[in-house]
Amino acid sequence: MLSIRHIVKQYAGHRALNDVSLEVESGKIFGLLGPNGAGKTSLIRIVNQITAPDSGEVYFNGERLNQSHINRIGYLPEERGLYKKMEIGEQMIYLARLKGLSRDEANKRLKYWFEKLGIEGWWKKKIEELSKGMQQKAQFVATVMHEPDLIILDEPFSGFDPVNAEVIKDEILELNRKGATILFSTHRMESVEELCDSIALINKSQKILDGKVKHIRNSYRNDTYLIEYTGQQLNFDGTQPFEIVGDTLSEDDSHIIRIKLNGSHNSNDVLQYLIPRTRINMLQEVIPSMNEIFIEKVNHIS
Amino acid sequence: MNKVLLIIQREYVTRVRKKSFIIMIFVVPLLLLAMGGVIALVAKNSNQLSSLQVVNVLDNSKVFDGKFRDVSNIKFVRGDQDLNKAKATSKNDENISTLFIPADYAKKGGVQIFSKKKSAIQLTEEIEKQMNDIAINNSMLEHHIDPALVNTIKNTNINVNSVEITSTGDKDANIGPNIAIAIACSIFIYISLLIYGGQVMRGVIEEKTSRIIEVVISSVKPFQLMLGKIIGVGLVGLTQFSAWIILSVISSKIAGHAFNSPASPMTGILQTLQTIPFGYILSCFLFYFLTGYLLYSAMFAAVGSAVDSETETQQFMFPITMPLLFTYILSVSVLFRAPDSPLAVWLSIIPFTAPVAMMVRLPFDPPGWQLALSMAMMVIGFLFTTYVAARIYRVGILMYGKKASFKELGKWFFYKE
Numbered sequence: 126m127l128s129i130r131h132i133v134k135q136y137a138g139h140r141a142l143n144d145v146s147l148e149v150e151s152g153k154i155f156g157l158l159g160p161n162g163a164g165k166t167s168l169i170r171i172v173n174q175i176t177a178p179d180s181g182e183v184y185f186n187g188e189r190l191n192q193s194h195i196n197r198i199g200y201l202p203e204e205r206g207l208y209k210k211m212e213i214g215e216q217m218i219y220l221a222r223l224k225g226l227s228r229d230e231a232n233k234r235l236k237y238w239f240e241k242l243g244i245e246g247w248w249k250k251k252i253e254e255l256s257k258g259m260q261q262k263a264q265f266v267a268t269v270m271h272e273p274d275l276i277i278l279d280e281p282f283s284g285f286d287p288v289n290a291e292v293i294k295d296e297i298l299e300l301n302r303k304g305a306t307i308l309f310s311t312h313r314m315e316s317v318e319e320l321c322d323s324i325a326l327i328n329k330s331q332k333i334l335d336g337k338v339k340h341i342r343n344s345y346r347n348d349t350y351l352i353e354y355t356g357q358q359l360n361f362d363g364t365q366p367f368e369i370v371g372d373t374l375s376e377d378d379s380h381i382i383r384i385k386l387n388g389s390h391n392s393n394d395v396l397q398y399l400i401p402r403t404r405i406n407m408l409q410e411v412i413p414s415m416n417e418i419f420i421e422k423v424n425h426i427s
Numbered sequence: 428m429n430k431v432l433l434i435i436q437r438e439y440v441t442r443v444r445k446k447s448f449i450i451m452i453f454v455v456p457l458l459l460l461a462m463g464g465v466i467a468l469v470a471k472n473s474n475q476l477s478s479l480q481v482v483n484v485l486d487n488s489k490v491f492d493g494k495f496r497d498v499s500n501i502k503f504v505r506g507d508q509d510l511n512k513a514k515a516t517s518k519n520d521e522n523i524s525t526l527f528i529p530a531d532y533a534k535k536g537g538v539q540i541f542s543k544k545k546s547a548i549q550l551t552e553e554i555e556k557q558m559n560d561i562a563i564n565n566s567m568l569e570h571h572i573d574p575a576l577v578n579t580i581k582n583t584n585i586n587v588n589s590v591e592i593t594s595t596g597d598k599d600a601n602i603g604p605n606i607a608i609a610i611a612c613s614i615f616i617y618i619s620l621l622i623y624g625g626q627v628m629r630g631v632i633e634e635k636t637s638r639i640i641e642v643v644i645s646s647v648k649p650f651q652l653m654l655g656k657i658i659g660v661g662l663v664g665l666t667q668f669s670a671w672i673i674l675s676v677i678s679s680k681i682a683g684h685a686f687n688s689p690a691s692p693m694t695g696i697l698q699t700l701q702t703i704p705f706g707y708i709l710s711c712f713l714f715y716f717l718t719g720y721l722l723y724s725a726m727f728a729a730v731g732s733a734v735d736s737e738t739e740t741q742q743f744m745f746p747i748t749m750p751l752l753f754t755y756i757l758s759v760s761v762l763f764r765a766p767d768s769p770l771a772v773w774l775s776i777i778p779f780t781a782p783v784a785m786m787v788r789l790p791f792d793p794p795g796w797q798l799a800l801s802m803a804m805m806v807i808g809f810l811f812t813t814y815v816a817a818r819i820y821r822v823g824i825l826m827y828g829k830k831a832s833f834k835e836l837g838k839w840f841f842y843k844e
Contacts, residue, residue, distance in 0.1 A: 206637040208639055
């Protein structure tokens, strides 16, 4: 769908993107992660043809990115806004027409969206009369109204209350089910694990990691488990097939320990060792969250 | 191109729909109408005093006694009280004045008129005229000259009509109305360039501060947006002018009927105004407004893109509007008196100053080649500023929180896309 190849973007004082390459698969949700100032917005602006890279190419469905692709991309910038003094219906139609819809078509689709989000009464309202959350909803509608193949969302949930964030998330998922590819940029990792199929991690202008979320997390497995048992607290003499990591968390007579497997042992060996000694309530593999991977990676690089 | 049309449409419609725009359309011709009315009324009223003035004549010289003629609204009465008593009467009634003529009336400042308010110029002029006539008559009689004969001899009325010799033939060079038109045009073009240029700048700042800019330029190129805005606002300006011209013509027709009696001095003014080729001046005005507007509004747009709020525009606005202000001040003070001086010629050729300077020169018929050169320079000028401004604009609109300076703008100009 979108293939970004060896992009370099140089600004006066610094290099915003240094040889960044990405592949976004069609029909997937792709997360672009990175701390603030890493170069995410610069990359997104290049995909939107707001700026051009110093070197490198972007391909859209196999074609070199050009003006004809503009109408097939929907973009919700991080810094967003609408004309404050303009009526919302008129404004949405204007923005949709800039994306190549006819007036009638824009009108029809806008009615559909207003009904869907339960905001039919807003048509004649001016933006300045709406609350921030309502403005965000309107902005989202403006982004997707022309039914783009690629939807680019820069920090889409900032500014939404939890209820509306959920509404928008559902809409994003539905658009994705209908076939739209979604590229979304964030520094909030929680949303990534829920939504994204694949991610790329950008830090200090470089891509430092990319791939499917599942694969990345699996590759960060390090044979660590959480075990909860009930009874007297166990003492280990060094013959057990694992090492204790960190402290034991005890509450009444239930204890939680964090272990790391020794050598070639697996979780069954752990259970076989423990079952004669105590009562096991839980054994759970600890896979690092994206947040942990993110922090580890970023710290590791710097 | 289709997208530029959409932008033009939005810029135009949102502005034209504003109440302030509609009000302005009607207010300006109404003001003109009111002004015309006031001028006509004043001109009419200054012909005669508003109420009957009685002049109490205390003549100690006995030269003028009984020789004053009553004219409309001025009645001369022979006063036999003494001065103080007469002055007391005048003090009580503003319609009674006291004219005191001492025995030695020829001495400077000897003749005095007392009244409750400052005497109307018309009254004093009438008295002066009559006293001079009477004194001259008396002198002529003393020297045995027949005043009636002298009056018939004196009865000629010669006016000098200044005529300009031009290649197309002699023409009436009554320059009063020309000066009026020259100054009016330069003021008008100066103000409208600033007003509509300022609107473009505020529009850009609005888009930048409301952060819609990034949404829009993900659909259109920054240059298209800038162009659409400039053209849209320019069309608003043209709409306003056309409405004013149409309404002014209508209202002056109405005013003409209402205020124009043949005796009114307005008729004279209107007649001389008719010798001016309005169509020619109007079309030149439109040309210089359009090209000047394109030239300046592009720069205003660049300034708007470089700042985060209107208060920051000051440092850029001053140098940009300087040539315009400079020419404007020169125009209303010097240029109209020397419309063919080298300074005026140069100013009317340099594109930054030409719109104002050429409008001043226009009523005085500048040579055709200068007008053509000036117009060509205007076109080159606005193409140039639009090019420069567009390069600054495309970078500026995405810059937030950076304090822009001219040096910074220079850097932006050389940025690659």
